[in-house]
Structures are given as structure tokens and as C-alpha cells.
Amino acid sequence: MVVKKIFLWGGVAFLILFIAYNPAAAADVFRALGRGVVDMAHGFGDFFANLAG
Numbered sequence: 001m002v003v004k005k006i007f008l009w010g011g012v013a014f015l016i017l018f019i020a021y022n023p024a025a026a027a028d029v030f031r032a033l034g035r036g037v038v039d040m041a042h043g044f045g046d047f048f049a050n051l052a053g
Contacts, residue, residue: 019026
């Protein structure tokens with residue numbers, strides 16, 4: 001349980017530092033993640049449209 005908390009807070013700290021010291025790179029990462037989520041949603045939509053059609 002303690003290890004889980006250490007990794008969680010370490011990840012949060014890394015995220016904050018990454019955004020603070022590399023805002024442009026952090027924005028690119030989040031933009032790419034968002035694009036990936038949208039692409040997956042389109043893929044699922046196309047799948048179900050083809051399945052029903």
C-alpha cells in the first residue's frame with residue numbers, strides 16, 4: 001500500500017514538474033493523447049456503423 005502511494009505521488013510530482021518546465025512539450029503530449037482518444041472513438045463508431053449496416 002505504501003509503495004502504491006509513493007508511485008502515485010511521484011507520478012503527480014513528475015507531471016507537475018513536466019508541465020512547469022516544459023509547457024510546450026506537455027501541451028503536445030496532451031494534444032496527442034486527446035487525438036488518440038478521438039481516433040479510438042471514431043474507430044468504435046465506424047465499427048458499430050459497419051456492424052449494423
